[in-house]
Amino acid sequence: xxxxxxxxxRGVEYTDRISVDARIMWLGxxxxxxxxxxxxxxxxxxxWFALLTSTFILAGSLEFxxxxxxxxxxxxxxxxxxxxxxxxxxxxxxxSFPMESHEGPLAKVYSAFAMVDEAYALVALGQGExxxxxxxLKVQLGLHGSWAFGATVGAxxxxxxxxxxxxxxxxxxxxxxVLSIDSAIESKEVSTGLIAVLVAIVSFAITPSSMxxxxxxxxxxxxxxxxxxxxxxxxxxxxxxxxx
Amino acid sequence: MTHNSDTYYLEAxxxxxxxxxxxxxxPFLVKNFVLRRKLILGVRASMPYGxxxxxxxxxxxxxKVSSVQIAIGEILAVVITIVLHxxxxxxxxxxxxxxxLYVFLVNLPHGFYRL
Numbered sequence: 001x002x003x004x005x006x007x008x009x010r011g012v013e014y015t016d017r018i019s020v021d022a023r024i025m026w027l028g029x030x031x032x033x034x035x036x037x038x039x040x041x042x043x044x045x046x047x048w049f050a051l052l053t054s055t056f057i058l059a060g061s062l063e064f065x066x067x068x069x070x071x072x073x074x075x076x077x078x079x080x081x082x083x084x085x086x087x088x089x090x091x092x093x094x095x096s097f098p099m100e101s102h103e104g105p106l107a108k109v110y111s112a113f114a115m116v117d118e119a120y121a122l123v124a125l126g127q128g129e130x131x132x133x134x135x136x137l138k139v140q141l142g143l144h145g146s147w148a149f150g151a152t153v154g155a156x157x158x159x160x161x162x163x164x165x166x167x168x169x170x171x172x173x174x175x176x177x178v179l180s181i182d183s184a185i186e187s188k189e190v191s192t193g194l195i196a197v198l199v200a201i202v203s204f205a206i207t208p209s210s211m212x213x214x215x216x217x218x219x220x221x222x223x224x225x226x227x228x229x230x231x232x233x234x235x236x237x238x239x240x241x242x243x244x
Numbered sequence: 245m246t247h248n249s250d251t252y253y254l255e256a257x258x259x260x261x262x263x264x265x266x267x268x269x270x271p272f273l274v275k276n277f278v279l280r281r282k283l284i285l286g287v288r289a290s291m292p293y294g295x296x297x298x299x300x301x302x303x304x305x306x307x308k309v310s311s312v313q314i315a316i317g318e319i320l321a322v323v324i325t326i327v328l329h330x331x332x333x334x335x336x337x338x339x340x341x342x343x344x345l346y347v348f349l350v351n352l353p354h355g356f357y358r359l
Contacts, residue, residue, distance in 0.1 A: 020335050049253055056261040061306075063260075070256050079256050083263040090264075092295065094271030095288050112269040117299055124292030167347035170318075173307070174325045174342040176300035181329050183293045196294035200301035212302055219294045220287065227286040 021125065021175065022139045025118045028172035029060075029143055030150040034161060035169055036063060037154020043071045050155035054148040058116055061212075062086045063151075089216045093120045101132035114140040116147075118172075121179050125186075195222055317349030 033054060040050040045067060053063045062083055069079055093115055102108045119140050123131050131139060154161070184193045196219055203215035304322055309315045325342030332338070 024335065024339055045253070046250075049257070052254075052257050053260070056257060057264055059260075059264050062264065066256065066260055070253055073252070074256075076255055076259050080259050080263050083260045084267065087264050087267045089295075090268045091271050092291060094268075096292050097272075099272050108272075109269070112272060113265050115268045120292075121296050121299060124296050167350050168343060170321060170343045170346040171339055173300075173303040173318075173322070174339040174346075175335075176296065176303045177322060177325050177342075178329050178335055178338050180293075180297040180300040181326065183296050187290070187293045189290070189293070192290050192293055193297055196297035197301065199294075200298045200305075204301070204305045208305070211305070212298065215298045215302075216295055219298060220291065223287045223290055223294065231286075 018135070018139060018142070019122075019131075021179065022122055022131075022142065024171060024175055025122060025139075026142045026146040028169070028175060029118060030146040031168045032060065032172060033147045033150020033152075034154035034158065036060070036067075036147075037151040037156070038158035038161070039064065040067050040151070041155050041158055043067055045071065047152070047155035050151040051148065054151035055144075058114055058144055058147065059087055060116070060147070085210060085213065089213045090115060092216050092220060097123060098132040098136065101136065103133075107137055111137060111140060114144050116140075116143055118143050121176065125179055125183055192223070195219065195226075313352070314350050317346055320349060321346035 036054065037047075037050040040053075041047060049067070049070075053066060057063055057066070065082065065086065066079065069082065074082075097111075097115060097120065099108055099111060102111050119136070122139060123136065125131075180193075184190070187193075196215075199219045199222065200211070200215045203218065204211045207214055304318065307314070307318055309318070321342045324345050325338050328334075328341045329338035
């Protein structure tokens with residue numbers, strides 16, 4: 001992080017080096033993937049269920065849910081609806097994901113497919129300036145590979161792994177905490193951060209299961225309102241200046 | 245009703261995969277249109293900051309707390325992560341400091357709980 005900050009200060013826009021944050025994300029997803037693979041097998045599902053979901057869906061929380069849904073033989077319609085509800089937050093990610101930095105349709109399609117929370121968080125930290133183009137693709141491939149590899153390992157040999165390893169999934173929690181501290185320091189806007197914290201806590205209290213989409217949508221609406229108020233205040237000041 | 249489980253699993257995975265991909269890809273097709281609106285431009289800059297913060301709280305809140313030991317372990321580990329990060333601003337130190345403490349606390353004798 002220090003490194004990233006000094007790079008930005010020197011005005012260096014692009015290095016090919018994959019940042020420490022990204023590498024920790026890979027490790028975190030690998031560990032979490034093992035946990036997911038274990039859950040899949042414990043639920044009586046075949047090992048390849050872990051491989052295929054982690055390869056073709058690539059959405060951690062939804063995959064945990066899906067493993068539960070299929071053991072209950074939920075209908076395909078309800079699976080579609082739940083997937084839509086859980087992942088609709090990604091609509092908001094598109095507002096600030098540097099898709100235009102990719103060359104060629106294949107890169108764009110893959111980058112959209114692999115737009116997981118972790119990739120978004122890494123992009124968000126640099127406000128889309130540092131992590132983009134080929135480097136972003138590499139980071140996404142790494143996230144995808146770590147998750148899929150971890151899930152498959154977990155499903156195949158999960159019962160051989162000591163249980164305490166699941167505690168290491170905390171690296172992802174810690175990483176998100178660190179990233180939000182860094183983005184708070186970077187943006188210097190304390191009020192925006194406070195709004196996000198409050199919205200997240202209230203959303204969790206009201207509806208733990210759909211907290212993410214409720215919180216992100218509410219935050220979006222509040223930001224719109226805040227922006228509109230500020231714009232109005234600004235035009236008023238400009239208008240008064242013109243009068244005098 | 246006879247149920248071929250394997251086919252059903254494959255169908256379920258395909259449905260979830262397609263819906264997820266459409267949610268991620270479709271906004272980019274309409275993005276240019278939406279982004280031209282001035283109001284969105286200001287919001288766009290602050291969204292990442294807010295979303296990362298919301299994801300952090302989600303990560304903390306969504307841990308399955310099956311015992312007091314895990315709850316205390318998680319609170320202490322999050323606090324230590326924050327303190328370490330304000331102190332040294334070193335990602336590796338903050339994350340692994342917090343994680344090692346967490347793994348240690350939740351695995352203390354008297355509670356070999358699974359998370």
